[in-house]
Amino acid sequence: MMKAACFRRFGGPEVLELVDLPDPHPGPGEVRIAVRAAGVNASDWKKRAGLMDRELPQTLGYEAAGVVDELGEGVRDAAVGDRVLGFCADGAAQAESAVLSSYAPVPPSLDLAVAAALPAAVETAVRALDRLGVGGGATLLVNGASGNVGSAAVQFAVARGARVIGTAGPANHAAVRAWGAEPLAYGDGLVERVRALAPGGVDLALDVAGSGVLPELVELAGGPGHVLTVADAAGAREHGVVFSRGDSGRALHALDGIGAMVAAGAFTPPPVRTFPLAAIADAHRAGEEGGTRGKIVLVVD
Known part of the structure; x- marks a missing residue:
């Protein structure tokens, strides 16, 4: 079992909670990571407020960075132990484990909290x-x-x-x-x-x-x-x-090489403000209030 961010009813940040969910497993071409950091986006609090998907309960998070700990069938471009960033297609990246459907390597010099701020x-x-x-x-x-x-x-x-x-x-x-x-x-x-x-x-x-x-x-x-x-x-x-919206024609090739560009000084990522996963409600409040320059990222110890 793993801890994951979830809400069982629509409302303000107070409806967010950490729950125990079964460990996910990757399908063909996917990898599972031990999540070290997950990006928070405006779509997260729109979902929580009931402005998007209407089903309940819901998990949260579409982008994350972490360490690969399980490979799906046919994966040849990653190995267990690799640091990667990428997209979680099932919207459950704000958790201790997540399956990434698209991913790219993170150079050793790049902090994983910064890496998690990049994909979206x-x-x-x-x-x-x-x-x-x-x-x-x-x-x-x-x-x-x-x-x-x-x-x-x-x-x-x-x-x-x-x-x-x-x-x-x-x-x-x-x-x-x-x-x-x-x-x-x-x-x-x-x-x-x-x-x-x-x-x-x-x-x-x-x-x-x-x-x-x-x-x-x-x-x-x-x-x-x-x-x-x-x-x-x-x-x-x-x-x-x-x-242009993200549910059609996504430019997933954009992930290729972005970590290396940042590490080489060829791309400046946004500053990040981090919150522990357990403080997800505070992260949502900070995002909705505005005034935070850069990206809000949840970190998993």
């Missing part, structure tokens, strides 16, 4: 850039450039040879600049500020923040077909913009 943000960013067709010579506007997904999108777009303009709060402009992008303040007057840097507008725009600026992004990018959002489904429908 990296996959979302790469999926968005792939869908937009971001490549060398393009000018990309990223709305929300300093968050977990936005910072990943900026860094991957720069690595592809794109010119990147990113909106962020003033306190984060230095970080955006360090990633190779040109920072701008968000808020009223965005179109004018962008045109001061790119008089002809931009080729493509990515909305990560969901802050209601899709009309401005459409204007700057020359039409809704050049804009994608990962955060504003309603706005996408209203303005004819593509909305």
Whole structure:
């Protein structure tokens, strides 16, 4: 048996508990890990509040990092004892053990709490850039450039040879600049500020923040077909913009090599704020209250 985060009724963080569940076992092509860290995302508290899946009870967690302790049939690219990060398809990563359906190695120099903060943000960013067709010579506007997904999108777009303009709060402009992008303040007057840097507008725009600026992004990018959002489904429908979500066409190849990139200094991960698995309710409260820069991660001793 193992301890796992669970809720049996919908509500606030107080409904979260640790329960005993049977140890999971990997299927073909999967690995099981002894979880050392698991990422916490906004979808976790949306699920807990009853805004997503309606069945009960539910476990939590789609991304984790840890040490492989069981191999599924046919696995040749991992061995027991390997440190890996990846995705838990059954949404039960916030536990002492988890089965990863997609995974990649973690270099010895990379802390596993940092590794657990990478999969969701990296996959979302790469999926968005792939869908937009971001490549060398393009000018990309990223709305929300300093968050977990936005910072990943900026860094991957720069690595592809794109010119990147990113909106962020003033306190984060230095970080955006360090990633190779040109920072701008968000808020009223965005179109004018962008045109001061790119008089002809931009080729493509990515909305990560969901802050209601899709009309401005459409204007700057020359039409809704050049804009994608990962955060504003309603706005996408209203303005004819593509909305990309993680349940279709996932960019799982994004995991390949990300650990080595971080270890080599070629990619800067978000800062992490850690909570013990037993303090999952506190982690949810911190995430919902906002104000935490970076990623909330649960750690398992």
